[in-house]
Amino acid sequence: MKVAVNISKIDGELYAPSSKSYTHRAITVASLSDECVVHRPLISADTLATIRACEAFGAGIERKDDRLIINGIKGKPAVPENVIDVANSGTTLRFMTAVAALTDGVTVLTGDSSIRTRPNQPLLDVLGRLGVEAFSTRDNGCAPLVVRGGLKGAITTIDGSISSQFISALLIACPLTTKSTTLSIKGEMKSRPYVDVTTEILEAAGCEILLEETNNIKFIIPANQKYNLKDYKVPGDFSSASYILAAAAVTGSTVAVKNMFPSKQGDIVIIEVLKRMGADVSWDKVKGIIRVTGNGLKGTTFDAGATPDLVPTIAVLAACADGVTVIENAEHVRYKETDRLHAMALELTKMGITVKEEPDQLTITGGALRGANLHGWHDHRIVMALSIAGMVAGDTTIDTIESVEISYPNFFEEMQSIGADFKIF
Numbered sequence: 001m002k003v004a005v006n007i008s009k010i011d012g013e014l015y016a017p018s019s020k021s022y023t024h025r026a027i028t029v030a031s032l033s034d035e036c037v038v039h040r041p042l043i044s045a046d047t048l049a050t051i052r053a054c055e056a057f058g059a060g061i062e063r064k065d066d067r068l069i070i071n072g073i074k075g076k077p078a079v080p081e082n083v084i085d086v087a088n089s090g091t092t093l094r095f096m097t098a099v100a101a102l103t104d105g106v107t108v109l110t111g112d113s114s115i116r117t118r119p120n121q122p123l124l125d126v127l128g129r130l131g132v133e134a135f136s137t138r139d140n141g142c143a144p145l146v147v148r149g150g151l152k153g154a155i156t157t158i159d160g161s162i163s164s165q166f167i168s169a170l171l172i173a174c175p176l177t178t179k180s181t182t183l184s185i186k187g188e189m190k191s192r193p194y195v196d197v198t199t200e201i202l203e204a205a206g207c208e209i210l211l212e213e214t215n216n217i218k219f220i221i222p223a224n225q226k227y228n229l230k231d232y233k234v235p236g237d238f239s240s241a242s243y244i245l246a247a248a249a250v251t252g253s254t255v256a257v258k259n260m261f262p263s264k265q266g267d268i269v270i271i272e273v274l275k276r277m278g279a280d281v282s283w284d285k286v287k288g289i290i291r292v293t294g295n296g297l298k299g300t301t302f303d304a305g306a307t308p309d310l311v312p313t314i315a316v317l318a319a320c321a322d323g324v325t326v327i328e329n330a331e332h333v334r335y336k337e338t339d340r341l342h343a344m345a346l347e348l349t350k351m352g353i354t355v356k357e358e359p360d361q362l363t364i365t366g367g368a369l370r371g372a373n374l375h376g377w378h379d380h381r382i383v384m385a386l387s388i389a390g391m392v393a394g395d396t397t398i399d400t401i402e403s404v405e406i407s408y409p410n411f412f413e414e415m416q417s418i419g420a421d422f423k424i425f
């Protein structure tokens, strides 16, 4: 499917979708608990993959209105009857690889053509050191993955520079083993706020994990724990909201986004970035409302280490700003649904913007965007970000737009409802 985008202004308010990251964790931890109700989960292609996988491990999951009623497996997943297909979801693949390590048998995990190119070797290696036979069928660290359960605690290290999801996955599985684990992080821990979201939910489930931070980060994970997640309400998603907020900022419009309460999401930093670039932004944290008025933007420097998912949004803000923006410390952004540094560099160049692509950064010189026929790379964040750029350029088409199903299924309809000139064809 494609969208044709014309020059648009927007006006009004939207309710941000629920957080994808919190939803994945709530479903996984609830499935490893006894009985739990997850309120306001995000229902999207990625979170449905997590639901299916947890069901394959034995959890009962029923959808009722805006709740998931979960009958959990009390820390002991069954051996799945079939291969687990995570579709396009990296979070599901990494989390379920660790859950598979808790079974008494063999699990095979695979997914779509994008997921089968994404790296997992650091997670497979650590699982190997924790007593689990875990390997890639093609010996390249990518799915299909095979995991023979038998997880035991130990003292080990993991490289933090590729994906925090390996660390989150281990933090979810290791408390359920019979021997404690010490996990030290080698190098910078990229995407750290996502690990904080994991430990927050684990804490809500009554799990204890100790964090030591001296020269490097170390998690001490006591063994023989039980999860007891009860009623859990999923907060709004700041990564999804970033497209709405950016749309107002680049088109000189005003919008309000509701369901934006403080949480551990690193992508909250979008508020600071918009302010720094010159937008008028206010955040009522009690009412959970962010208001943005676009006012002309100027370039900035953005360190993407903690918040890789904001890169497509910020690349579009940069393209519409006066002067130069440097998005740095972003190598891990290449390991997503697609290589997002390369995709954004290529597509913004088609719109007449000068972009310098280096291994771990983009340097973007803002300018007049011109309409173009763009490729969405089958990647929800690329599609949504380019749609915002199209609202400034006009006369733009973007393909592979069905990918918004991954994190924000109603993106186009909701943006149309506040004035975005999007025509789906």
Ligand SMILES: O=C(O)C1=C[C@@H](OP(=O)(O)O)[C@@H](O)[C@H](O)C1
Pocket (backbone or CB within 6 Å): 020, 021, 022, 024, 091, 162, 163, 164, 165, 168, 190, 191, 194, 308, 309, 332
């Ligand atoms: O744990 C999570 O929910 C996520 C972690 C991040 O990935 P990395 O840790 O691989 O950077 C982020 O990009 C992804 O969208 C969601």
Ligand SMILES: C=C(OP(=O)(O)O)C(=O)O
Pocket (backbone or CB within 6 Å): 020, 046, 088, 089, 090, 091, 092, 309, 336, 337, 381, 407
């Ligand atoms: C990279 C993403 O998710 P995942 O890693 O779960 O595929 C994303 O939502 O941008």
